[in-house]
Amino acid sequence: MARGLDHIVHAVRDLDAAADLYRRFGFTVSPRDVEWALLENQLIREALVVGQPAAGEPNDKLLFFISGDISQDQVTEYCKANLPFSWRPDRVIILPALPRTRNGKPKLAELKAMVA
Numbered sequence: 001m002a003r004g005l006d007h008i009v010h011a012v013r014d015l016d017a018a019a020d021l022y023r024r025f026g027f028t029v030s031p032r033d034v035e036w037a038l039l040e041n042q043l044i045r046e047a048l049v050v051g052q053p054a055a056g057e058p059n060d061k062l063l064f065f066i067s068g069d070i071s072q073d074q075v076t077e078y079c080k081a082n083l084p085f086s087w088r089p090d091r092v093i094i095l096p097a098l099p100r101t102r103n104g105k106p107k108l109a110e111l112k113a114m115v116a
Contacts, residue, residue: 022051022060024086029062034087041078043070046098048106049089064089065111067097091115 022029031049038047045068052061066075072092079088093114099107 020051022053022062024059024062027084027086029060029086031062034062034064034083037083037087038064038066038075038078040082041068041070041075043074044068048098048111050108050111052112061090062088063111063115064092065095065098065106066092067095070094 020031022031029051031051034049035047038044038049044066046066048065050063050065052063054060064075070078072094075089075092075094093111099110101107
């Protein structure tokens with residue numbers, strides 16, 4: 001089922017897409033693709049996927065920052081049922097809303113500090 005244009009705006013990323021790719025289980029993962037897949041769930045209002053390169057480990061970490069009327073367990077179950085294994089999160093953080101700058105960009109430093 002298609003969602004309105006107002007919902008699509010929440011999936012737009014203003015980050016450098018070429019530099020925003022991560023290696024997981026032999027696959028290259030684009031956080032943008034994962035976000036679009038997450039936003040198919042009607043309970044998810046906003047989704048931001050942030051990767052963390054894992055020094056000395058074969059797989060980068062994926063962190064999901066989610067806002068909406070959904071629990072961490074529901075996000076995990078949705079991911080198991082609908083996302084490829086390489087797209088699944090290492091950690092899910094549920095927030096009332098994603099912190100944003102006055103220009104509407106996600107405050108990445110603030111989000112990353114939450115999981116440091």
